[in-house]
Every structure is written in C-alpha cells, then in structure tokens.
Amino acid sequence: MQVFTRVQEMQEWSLQQKRLGKKIGLVPTMGYLHDGHLSLVRRAKAECDVVIVSIFVNPLQFGVGEDYEEYPRDLTRDAALLEKEGVEATFAPSVKEMYPQGYSTTVEVGGEITAKLCGKSRPGHFKGVTTVVSKLFNICLPEVAYFGQKDAQQAMIIEKMVRELNFPLRIVRGPIVRESDGLAMSSRNVYLNEEERKSALVLSQALGLARELIENGETSVGKVKEAMINLINSKPFTDIDYVEIYNGEDLSDLAEIKGKVLVALAVRVGKTRLIDNLLLEV
Amino acid sequence: MQVFTRVQEMQEWSLQQKRLGKKIGLVPTMGYLHDGHLSLVRRAKAECDVVIVSIFVNPLQFGVGEDYEEYPRDLTRDAALLEKEGVEATFAPSVKEMYPQGYSTTVEVGGEITAKLCGKSRPGHFKGVTTVVSKLFNICLPEVAYFGQKDAQQAMIIEKMVRELNFPLRIVRGPIVRESDGLAMSSRNVYLNEEERKSALVLSQALGLARELIENGETSVGKVKEAMINLINSKPFTDIDYVEIYNGEDLSDLAEIKGKVLVALAVRVGKTRLIDNLLLEV
The missing domain is CATH 3.40.50.620 (HUPs)
Structure with missing residues (x-):
C-alpha cells in the first residue's frame, strides 16, 4: 500500500x-x-x-x-x-x-x-x-x-x-455498524468512561423505541419524540442536543410520520457528543 | 460540431x-x-x-x-x-x-x-x-x-x-483583444450608441496614460490614478466605478508601483458598465 x-x-x-x-x-x-x-x-x-x-x-x-x-x-x-x-x-x-x-x-x-x-x-x-x-x-x-x-x-x-x-x-x-450491545461505532467512543459507556446505550435504545412505536402505528412526530426524550433523560450523564424526526430525503418537516423518515438524535454523554439515527420507510 | x-x-x-x-x-x-x-x-x-x-x-x-x-x-x-x-x-x-x-x-x-x-x-x-x-x-x-x-x-x-x-x-x-481603435472587445459593447462608443475609448486611453507615466518612472499609486481619473472625467457620458492599482498576483495594496502590478478600471459610459485593465511588470 x-x-x-x-x-x-x-x-x-x-x-x-x-x-x-x-x-x-x-x-x-x-x-x-x-x-x-x-x-x-x-x-x-x-x-x-x-x-x-x-x-x-x-x-x-x-x-x-x-x-x-x-x-x-x-x-x-x-x-x-x-x-x-x-x-x-x-x-x-x-x-x-x-x-x-x-x-x-x-x-x-x-x-x-x-x-x-x-x-x-x-x-x-x-x-x-x-x-x-x-x-x-x-x-x-x-x-x-x-x-x-x-x-x-x-x-x-x-x-x-x-x-x-x-x-x-x-x-x-x-449501513451503521454497531457494537454487540447496540452502540453505534464511532472514533469518539474512546472518550467514554465505564459509566458513560453504559448510558451511551440509550441512543440506540431510544431509536429502538421509536421503531417499535412507529411499527405499531404511531404517526405523531411529537409523541415519538417525547417517548425518546423521556427514555434518554432517565439515564445518568445524558444531555440531549437534539431528538428529531424529519423527511428522510431532504430534512423537511413532517406533518405526520409517513414515507421516508429520518429519526435522528445527538446526545452529550458526559463531555462526549454522540449521534445516531434510523432511516425508515413507513 | x-x-x-x-x-x-x-x-x-x-x-x-x-x-x-x-x-x-x-x-x-x-x-x-x-x-x-x-x-x-x-x-x-x-x-x-x-x-x-x-x-x-x-x-x-x-x-x-x-x-x-x-x-x-x-x-x-x-x-x-x-x-x-x-x-x-x-x-x-x-x-x-x-x-x-x-x-x-x-x-x-x-x-x-x-x-x-x-x-x-x-x-x-x-x-x-x-x-x-x-x-x-x-x-x-x-x-x-x-x-x-x-x-x-x-x-x-x-x-x-x-x-x-x-x-x-x-x-x-x-490576452485582451481590442478593436482597432483600442476599445477592449466585450459583448456589452453593443449597448453603446455612437456618442458613447467614442467616450468608451477613454478606458484604453487611461490605461495607455498609466503605462506611459509608469514607464517614465512614476511610482506613486495616487498620482497615476489621479491622472487617469482626470482624463476619464474629461469625456462626456462617463461615470467612474473604480480606478485602482493593486498587486497583480493577489490584489493586495501597493505602497508604490513596483513588481507585478494590475491597473484596473470600471467606467459606466451612459448606462453601460465597461471594464479594462493592464498587467505590468515594473
């Protein structure tokens, strides 16, 4: 090489x-x-x-x-x-x-x-x-x-x-490659200490929750976001930067969850800012 | 083709x-x-x-x-x-x-x-x-x-x-291609009426004057610009947008006329904005 x-x-x-x-x-x-x-x-x-x-x-x-x-x-x-x-x-x-x-x-x-x-x-x-x-x-x-x-x-x-x-x-x-427990791989994961590493799991968990709600028929952007936010806030060391659901083609706002949808979040875990997302065809 | x-x-x-x-x-x-x-x-x-x-x-x-x-x-x-x-x-x-x-x-x-x-x-x-x-x-x-x-x-x-x-x-x-009387060729020259076409000659004339002054040893940016401006203002229908002398590599300001120098001007002749310039190695 x-x-x-x-x-x-x-x-x-x-x-x-x-x-x-x-x-x-x-x-x-x-x-x-x-x-x-x-x-x-x-x-x-x-x-x-x-x-x-x-x-x-x-x-x-x-x-x-x-x-x-x-x-x-x-x-x-x-x-x-x-x-x-x-x-x-x-x-x-x-x-x-x-x-x-x-x-x-x-x-x-x-x-x-x-x-x-x-x-x-x-x-x-x-x-x-x-x-x-x-x-x-x-x-x-x-x-x-x-x-x-x-x-x-x-x-x-x-x-x-x-x-x-x-x-x-x-x-x-x-596609996103994940650790066996679900954390999306990132060069920034090395910043996390042991406790933070546990809390960091909440990003993929919140996306899993969103997927579950949407697959069960929830179409309200607000309700899915609220459930995600509540889950993330229940974990220590987390500080939400954003939790959003937008059109997956151009990031335009959605009246309801339908079509190509991007569920995206950024969360500070301790001092480390992590991102993750889920692209769905609803 | x-x-x-x-x-x-x-x-x-x-x-x-x-x-x-x-x-x-x-x-x-x-x-x-x-x-x-x-x-x-x-x-x-x-x-x-x-x-x-x-x-x-x-x-x-x-x-x-x-x-x-x-x-x-x-x-x-x-x-x-x-x-x-x-x-x-x-x-x-x-x-x-x-x-x-x-x-x-x-x-x-x-x-x-x-x-x-x-x-x-x-x-x-x-x-x-x-x-x-x-x-x-x-x-x-x-x-x-x-x-x-x-x-x-x-x-x-x-x-x-x-x-x-x-x-x-x-x-x-x-290089700049000129009409036989000196006017730099431009698609915008068609905008000029007969009288304006005559006045438009002053752009290349002002550059000719600048060249002459500089070749005769003038090193003052201000003096060369002033002479050009006076010449342009002596013609009807002219309205100066800019007359400037800068470093010909990066348009930085010059303390004196020396090295690679760009003499550039933009003049409105009637409603037509014309540009011309001269690149010199002094």
Whole structure:
C-alpha cells in the first residue's frame, strides 16, 4: 500500500490510475478506524479496481470549543489495518498541505438540509465537510465515494453537493455498524468512561423505541419524540442536543410520520457528543 | 460540431473523450462571441485534442438591477462561428438544467481578491462565477480551461479556486483583444450608441496614460490614478466605478508601483458598465 502525504503526488497517482482505465473507490475518513470504516473499505474493495482511503482530521469542520485537538489519531495503526484490507493507497496529508497559507475557498450547501440537526448545533460544520470533500474528490478522482449512514445528514448533504456541482461520481452509503450491545461505532467512543459507556446505550435504545412505536402505528412526530426524550433523560450523564424526526430525503418537516423518515438524535454523554439515527420507510 | 443542452449528455461525452485519452480544452463563455472569445478558442484548438465551448448566461453572477435580461444572446450565430473554428462540442444548457428547483450549492473564494474592484461593485458576482465554473469543470472535465485577461480579477479568482480546491486542470489566460481603435472587445459593447462608443475609448486611453507615466518612472499609486481619473472625467457620458492599482498576483495594496502590478478600471459610459485593465511588470 502506498501512503501519500502530498496533494500533487496523490493526484498524479489517481490520474495515472484513470489513464489505466481503473475504477477508483474513495473512502474519506478522519482516521482512528473502526469496523464502520472498514465495512466501507470492504465494499469499495469489492466494487472498485483500486481503493483510496483518506485520513485527515479536518480543522475546518470543527467549531470553537469542539474536540479538534483531542480527536484520536493513530496513523500507524490505521495504515496497518488498511494494508491488511488490501487498500491500494492511503492519503494522509497535513493541515498545511490541505490549507496552505492564505487559503480562502469554500463549498457550501445552503438551505434546510444544512440548517437543521448537526448544522444547527455546529455552525459551519457542514461547510467544512463539503469543502474538504470537494478537495478530496478533485485530488483522488473517485468514480464511487463511500460514506457511512451513521452521519446521515452528512451523507444527504454530500449527495446534494455531488448532484448540484455535477461531480462525475456516485455516492454509496454504508449501513451503521454497531457494537454487540447496540452502540453505534464511532472514533469518539474512546472518550467514554465505564459509566458513560453504559448510558451511551440509550441512543440506540431510544431509536429502538421509536421503531417499535412507529411499527405499531404511531404517526405523531411529537409523541415519538417525547417517548425518546423521556427514555434518554432517565439515564445518568445524558444531555440531549437534539431528538428529531424529519423527511428522510431532504430534512423537511413532517406533518405526520409517513414515507421516508429520518429519526435522528445527538446526545452529550458526559463531555462526549454522540449521534445516531434510523432511516425508515413507513 | 455537437451541441449539448443536457448536463448528463455533456458529461458522458466528456467522460468518453477522457477514456479515449483525449485532452479536453474548455472555453467557458456567456455567448455573443467576439474575437476575444475566438482567440481563446483558437488557442484551445492548437493545444488540445478536443475543444468544448460553453455558452451560458449565468443568472447567479448578475446582481439585482444588472443586465441579466438584456444581455445579448444569439446561439445560432455563436454555433456557426464555433463550427467554423472546428470546435468539437458546444455546451448550451438552460438555467433550469444548471440550477434545478431547490438548488443551493455554492463555491466561494473569500478574502481581498474577491472583495475589491468588481467584487466591491457587484456583491455576489464572483460567488456566482466560481459556482458556475466549478460546475462547468465537473461537467466538461477539461485538462486546460481558457479565460480572457479582460476579466483579470475573474481569472485570478478562478486560478486561486483551482489551486485551493485542487481541480485537476490548468488555467490559461488569453490576452485582451481590442478593436482597432483600442476599445477592449466585450459583448456589452453593443449597448453603446455612437456618442458613447467614442467616450468608451477613454478606458484604453487611461490605461495607455498609466503605462506611459509608469514607464517614465512614476511610482506613486495616487498620482497615476489621479491622472487617469482626470482624463476619464474629461469625456462626456462617463461615470467612474473604480480606478485602482493593486498587486497583480493577489490584489493586495501597493505602497508604490513596483513588481507585478494590475491597473484596473470600471467606467459606466451612459448606462453601460465597461471594464479594462493592464498587467505590468515594473
């Protein structure tokens, strides 16, 4: 496996692969890889001729007071995992390489889709995401790019950006991968102490409750949200950021639970902000 | 020559050319072609395997009260001119095709380079330009894209965007093409009546005066600007939007005239806003 740290070298490699007629798959990550990432990597390996995994903790998508500095990093371990998966190239640039002195170009998706959920809690976050992902697309030139459904809103926004800026590629969303007890895998789970780790289970439990209520015929957004909120508040160390139910295509408001529906939540457990979601066809 | 009006068909054609190993040159225009555009087309024809000319009057780069509606259009004439030049493909999409219902993605270059000159007079203009040009790059997949030096600030901004978003292509700037009496060619020159056409000469004359003063050793930004302003104000129907002298690399302010210098001006002649500029190495 080749590890590139320079934009130009990564791009030249990608252009060379294109000239050879290879179909490039890209899995953009912030590293500290877990089985959620690796499930995307395996799918990319199965569907593409060559796979690039990018590892870059993108400062542009972190707000003031967020965990940019603390975000876990371990390139040696990540590279070993990717090597084992048969990945052809890892792209791990420095911040200075991605955003040189005087950098000032951004890509932004406007409207409801970025204003709600994490967009509301983390102003500027998605602008940072769409900017870095645009750069990664131009550097790595994938035919297919893989994103996890754990970040459902991110995936929706990137799909909209790809459609609207006409990037010549396709987005594939991989399903949420969970620990055996239900906690959605996240690089941030390492922040949790033992007690918090127990409380963190409530995110997937609240989604399970929502699914049960909806499958039993509940159509009221308010009632499902209320049941979820009550369950979450019953656990120690939890502090709800949001619990929402929106249209699963564009995050528009729902009069009732019907059609493609996204149940999404963000909960602070101790100091750790965790997200999870459930996409349903009702 | 093929004329495409659909994004998907244009992009598929471009992808096919890439698969055939062809080097694509793109000349983005708003149509109503003149010799300025055609000089770019000829250069593209000489340097690339296949040439795409896009013709799209981009509503996103026009402000309220500007001439979006009146902007001259003549696709039949343009297509005939491009056919004659041996252009392989013209891309002439509708507004709805480029910006479908709900469109909300933009690309923006921030900082001094977009805040000055036309960026100051036309808020949002360059955001419209960088957005549409990003789309055209993704649709037409050029290895080289050609822009005119007449829009010097636009070329600088697009070069910065290409560098910062890592588009896998190169920008070529073509020199300003002038009428025999010195007026820079522009699709907007058709707006001028006979009297205004005479006054419009003062733009290139003011640049000629600036060149003369600077070549004779004048290093004061203020003095050169003053001489230009006095000359322009001596002509009827003129109303100065700006006369500026900045660093020709990044539009930063100059303590004195030295190095790469851009002398740029925008003048309303009657109701027609005209621009012109001079790039000097002092």
